Amino acid sequence: MPEVRRAVCPGSYDPPTVGHLDVITRAAALFAEVYVAILVNPRKEGLFAVEERVEMLTGITADLPGVRVESFRGLVVDYCRERGAQAMVKGLRGATDYDYELPMAHMNRHLSGVETLFLPGAPDQVYVSSSLVKEVARGGGDVTAFLPPSVHARLRERLA
Template structure:
């Protein structure tokens, strides 16, 4: 049986840190589904469709990665996709505290689904989508933080 993992997130926008976790996860699992959360409580810069397209563009060279989106509970989506694992990247202890809560409730909802935490590459430990958006908003360079296609998309969003 193929091992399938879901790597969820808002990816608004996808960063080099996200891609590092996705690539590393793709070496561990037969298939990784990068799942864009449509979180109605947030006001994203990019639409779900734009985020999916950016992810597809930036992961096209990873054959066992699929990009999708979901609403609702992550655990329901994981079950729908017949996945047995969730991949989460961790930058700091503060990430771990929140993600431990999420992993615990997902485990309570379905004990057959495991959460795998991957420590971020040290060179991305400070990186977040929020930081990237803040820097890009002021027309500062973000080329060493995001893939080229994402940098171009950010420039288009912030052209005044």
């Protein structure tokens, strides 16, 4: 019987954007099971609590078969090992992301044998980040195009 192919899409997802959803959707088309893994970082306070991010991501990925959303503490490679994942899938918006992610991919492979697959961001979304979305929204700008509707509603409510 062939081994089930599993991947992890790690991130902070504060808040999850349409770019995040694009990467998760594409990963779900490549792997039988995809774990969307939200890092719990006690040194970093997000706009949304980790539990809220789990709820938002669970809602926007509900129609994707094989996708599970969880939070985790510690090293992502340990999380991958615990889930039996063969790969991590990460979206890249450009060269800056690549320069940041490549050394981590090498280290993760060294530590665990887990491969990192990079998916280029959708051309119309490569400039979108959670940080930029929050900054624009705080300034009163329209970020509707960059967030799933349910996430946009929660962001508006949070910033009101």
